[in-house]
Structures are given as structure tokens and as C-alpha cells.
Amino acid sequence: HYYDARPDLGNQLLDDLGFYINSTTGFRLAPNGDEFDIEIEYSSLSEIGGGVAQIGVDALQSLHIDASKKLFSHHPGYPLNYDMIFFAINYNYNDVEWLAYEYWSEYADDPDQNPSGFRNATYDSWRDQLFFSVTYEEVYEAAAEMQKILHYNVPRLVVYEKTYMQGYRNDQFTDHVEDLGKSISGPWTMRKIQRLDGSRGGTVSIAISEIPDSFNIFVTNSAYSIAIIENLWSSLYSLGPDLVPYPDLAESLLVETHADNDAVPEGHTRFTMDVVQNATWSDGTPLTADDVAFTQTYIIETGVYGNPAALDQFDLVAAYAPSPYRVVLEYNSESYWNFPRFAYDFIIPKHIFNDIDGIGYDGWSTWNPVFDYLEPHVTSGPFIFTDFEIGEFYEISANTNFAYFPQSYYNSPEEHDPSTSATPGNDPDLSNSITLVSSAIAGAATVVIIVMVVEILRHKHGGQN
Known part of the structure; x- marks a missing residue:
């Protein structure tokens, strides 16, 4: 169990709030005298869902609340008409940007974005600092304060943390x-x-x-x-075993805003990186900063042809290589979260993907390496x-x-x-x-x-x- 059961405290709180017990049914009534009940839904695909839901039912009934469980056949976000629901979430990254969406009051009526329908003005007040701060320390402070609010209000209760076994x-x-x-x-x-x-x-x-x-x-x-x-494939950074960014092709990183460098326009964030000088494509061609800059250009240009990767780079305004092993990426926003938008992208070879004699922008989706031996497959x-x-x-x-x-x-x-x-x-x-x-x-x-x-x-x- 998440914590020790204390129905004595729970019953006292409900009594003090005016949720009186109906002597006929044995269940509590709302303070206005209305009957109410709570259903806990769970998926038939979960081997333990029914058992977990029953634990919740037992806890509610110990508080004299009319509770039951039932199967659901829909995604937790469709529709937003459940009382309580049991489902799983996996977090495969250390990115906490989701805090800006999943509990934001503006999305309280959107089951895709905020499935718990949570609303809290103090929580919302930290959103801009989480979203638009440039330093790790500022983002950390906002994320910590937002999670304290969630812990106190409990719009989503952590039932357990699953342990995955791999032999x-x-x-x-x-x-x-x-x-x-x-x-x-x-x-x-x-x-x-x-x-x-x-x-x-x-x-x-x-x-x-x-x-x-x-x-x-x-x-x-x-x-x-x-x-x-x-x-x-290689990228500028990869996630280490602890999910912390780890340099791959990047050797150094300089992050600047207008406050750091007058040459950076106000409201922009500039990332300057030196890349390793001994990376080589599998066809023997040296990998340079020009390939890194081209990768972001390719992602943006292929957006016209339907590449969804372009959606992450909506505010990238510059990608260029001032020298063979230095690349500059600039965004028209100030945010710590601009970094993961490019850091983990696989770097592609310009001489293979260019729009002149290569795969081209319109070939992004039809390129079929490995399965079609005529298609180029040059990696690093x-x-x-x-x-x-x-x-x-x-x-x-x-x-x-x-x-x-x-x-x-x-x-x-x-x-x-x-x-x-x-x-x-x-x-x-x-x-x-x-x-x-x-x-x-x-x-x-x-x-x-x-x-x-x-x-x-x-x-x-x-x-x-």
C-alpha cells in the first residue's frame, strides 16, 4: 500500500465536513444531502488492475462511501467522465516538461492533456519559470514547487512503482x-x-x-x-544510463542569451558546440559540423513534406557551421527545453541526404535502407x-x-x-x-x-x- 490505512482519521475528516452516514444505506451523503458513489475503473489488459481497484474500493468502503469497480475499454483520456481510474505511465526520460501540460488549468477540460482535470492557480504560476527559464537551477526550482503542489493535492495517486525484470x-x-x-x-x-x-x-x-x-x-x-x-547512429548527446545527457559527438557546449552576449537577439537562445574531429561516416567521409547543421535544416525542410520531426523545431531560426568542427543553433525563444529538441537527434550525412544529388527533402519518408539494398545507408x-x-x-x-x-x-x-x-x-x-x-x-x-x-x-x- 502507498501508506498505512487510517480510516479513523478519514472518517473523522468526513464527519467534520458534513458527509453524514445514511442510517438506512450505511453510506455517506454529500453535505447537501445528495447520495453519491465512486466507481474505480481498470483495464482488462492489466493482470493486477482488478486487484488494485479492489484495494481502492475497500479503502473507500472503510470510510462508508458507496464504491465499486468496473472494467473500461477505452483509453484513460477518452472520455473524461470517470470517477477514478487505474492505469500505468512510463517515464523513459528525465525531461519534466510534461509538468507544464498534464496539470495546467487551461487544459483541465482536455482529457488528452490533463486527464485528471486538475486546476490550481498557484501551480499555474510556476509554469512560465519551468517553461522559459534558461538555467537548470531555475527549472529545478519550478519543477520542485509544482511537484510539491501535486503531492499535497494528489490529482494522481502513485499506487506503486513497477519493477521490470530482464534476464x-x-x-x-x-x-x-x-x-x-x-x-x-x-x-x-x-x-x-x-x-x-x-x-x-x-x-x-x-x-x-x-x-x-x-x-x-x-x-x-x-x-x-x-x-x-x-x-x-550518432547524435550530439545521448542519454546516459542515469538518463542524464552525455556527450556523443559534442565536445563542448556554450549557451547564450542576449544577457550573456549582445550579439544574440533579445528573446533568443544560442547554442554553440564544438564536435569531435575524428568522427567518420561508414563510407569513409569525415563527419563535420556541416553535417550537424544540415541535419536540423533537413528536419525543417522536410516538414513541408509531412515529416513530424519538424514540429519540434518550430522556433529554430539558425543552424550553421562557422568552422569545420563548430556548429551554432539558435532559437527565437529563451528556454532550457530548447536543448533536448536537438541534442538527441541522429546526425545524418549531408552528402547522402542533400536536396541536389541525394535523397532530398521529398524522399524523407520513402527512403528504405537495409530492406532495399539500392538505398544508401551511411551511419557513424x-x-x-x-x-x-x-x-x-x-x-x-x-x-x-x-x-x-x-x-x-x-x-x-x-x-x-x-x-x-x-x-x-x-x-x-x-x-x-x-x-x-x-x-x-x-x-x-x-x-x-x-x-x-x-x-x-x-x-x-x-x-x-
Whole structure:
């Protein structure tokens, strides 16, 4: 239970407020004498929903309130006519911008935005500071005060925090990373695990329950596609295992408003970043700040052709590279939340996606990499795609040109050989490949990712001038 039951206090509070008990029914009446009841709804899809709802019913009945439970077949936000409802919410990011929407009084009649119908003027008064502050400290203060108000008023009661279990083998590998967002099988484990004896190479199987639908980073809605894609592409920042931004391609970040730099127009926020100088596309082309700036230009220009990613960049007014390894992004608003709008976007190669002789702006949705071998698939992440058979396996391999690939891998000519080898009595040393395999388990087809990991990726290899 969320806290110890105290029906004695609850009954006293209701008595003091004039909710008297009807001697005939045994249930309380409203202070005006009207009868009332409370229904707690729950989904039939939840194995524990009925039991949780019953706990609520028992608690209300201990207060002499007419309560019952019932199944619902609609999304919690449709329509807004329930008394109480039990459902789950997952928070996969440390972003608290949702506080500005889910309990804002202006959205109290919008079940999509504010499903609890919460209204509170003091809560609303913190919204601008949460939304438009530039510093972490100001945003933190607003978020903390807003959550205090929610904790006191309880428009949404936290019934429990679910623990997700994911099995993994530790008899061959070590240094698995517990990732709050991606679990054990996330990209940090892929980059960090190594053999128990410290030797390089090896095969790790990861099961996913559905076949990936697309490897187009702009159109896929499949978590199973993303599980592979996120190992292939780089971004300026990635979320660390603790969901805190962690530099990927970015080496430095300067955030300025007009108060910091007169050259920044009033009301604007300018982000200046230096990027690593040794990142390389999988076709051998250097990755530069021009690619980073072009990525944001591409997102905006493809909005005309229906790319929903453009909606996040509605107030981006400038994206340019003043030098090969420095990029500037500028927004016509002052807000801490401009950072996540660009920080985690996969950086795309300008020489592949440009609108002159590349995929072009109108080709954003028809680009079909991997499944169509004629389509270009040039990436820069820790792995590259190497082979697949739909529903059977998907193979990705360690990218030896990755900016953070360990130099120590090249200690000897033998270690540089990326070929697969097998020795009697030992596992094959598949140091450069990841394979996704489909097999029948309990009658169900399961896609499995076999990950070949070389070594802990600690430091990027030597920079270029």
C-alpha cells in the first residue's frame, strides 16, 4: 500500500465536513444531502488492475462511501467522465516538461492533456519559470514547487512503482550496464560488456518480440527497430544510463542569451558546440559540423513534406557551421527545453541526404535502407549494419572507424583481423559483428540480436587536425 490505512482519521475528516452516514444505506451523503458513489475503473489488459481497484474500493468502503469497480475499454483520456481510474505511465526520460501540460488549468477540460482535470492557480504560476527559464537551477526550482503542489493535492495517486525484470547471462560476459531507459540490453551494455577473461570478441544474444518494421529513422514507430537503429547512429548527446545527457559527438557546449552576449537577439537562445574531429561516416567521409547543421535544416525542410520531426523545431531560426568542427543553433525563444529538441537527434550525412544529388527533402519518408539494398545507408555510430534475413536474423558489426573505438584493439596484426574464427572448445571470436536471429521459442517467432563486442570503449581514438 502507498501508506498505512487510517480510516479513523478519514472518517473523522468526513464527519467534520458534513458527509453524514445514511442510517438506512450505511453510506455517506454529500453535505447537501445528495447520495453519491465512486466507481474505480481498470483495464482488462492489466493482470493486477482488478486487484488494485479492489484495494481502492475497500479503502473507500472503510470510510462508508458507496464504491465499486468496473472494467473500461477505452483509453484513460477518452472520455473524461470517470470517477477514478487505474492505469500505468512510463517515464523513459528525465525531461519534466510534461509538468507544464498534464496539470495546467487551461487544459483541465482536455482529457488528452490533463486527464485528471486538475486546476490550481498557484501551480499555474510556476509554469512560465519551468517553461522559459534558461538555467537548470531555475527549472529545478519550478519543477520542485509544482511537484510539491501535486503531492499535497494528489490529482494522481502513485499506487506503486513497477519493477521490470530482464534476464541476461553473466557466465561469459561482464560489465553489463543497468540503463534506466533501455534496460540491460540497451546501447550502453552493447558498448561496455567484455568477456570474463578480458579477451576481445564474443557473441551476445538479445531477444526482441517483433520483427522490425523499418530502418528509416524518420518513419519507424517500432521499438524493435529502434533497438537496432540506436546502435548505428550518432547524435550530439545521448542519454546516459542515469538518463542524464552525455556527450556523443559534442565536445563542448556554450549557451547564450542576449544577457550573456549582445550579439544574440533579445528573446533568443544560442547554442554553440564544438564536435569531435575524428568522427567518420561508414563510407569513409569525415563527419563535420556541416553535417550537424544540415541535419536540423533537413528536419525543417522536410516538414513541408509531412515529416513530424519538424514540429519540434518550430522556433529554430539558425543552424550553421562557422568552422569545420563548430556548429551554432539558435532559437527565437529563451528556454532550457530548447536543448533536448536537438541534442538527441541522429546526425545524418549531408552528402547522402542533400536536396541536389541525394535523397532530398521529398524522399524523407520513402527512403528504405537495409530492406532495399539500392538505398544508401551511411551511419557513424558504434556499429554498422552488415547482413539480415527478414524474420530470421539482423547482423550489425563493430564500426572500427567509430570515434570512440579503442586504439588498444590494434595492438597486433592478428587483432586487426575482423574475420570470424572458431577454435575447438572455444566460442568463435566474432569481434566485429552483431547478428539478429529468429528462432521458434514455445511456438512463437522471436527475433534475437547477437551482439559482437570487442572491448570497453573508453576513449575516442586520435583526433584529426
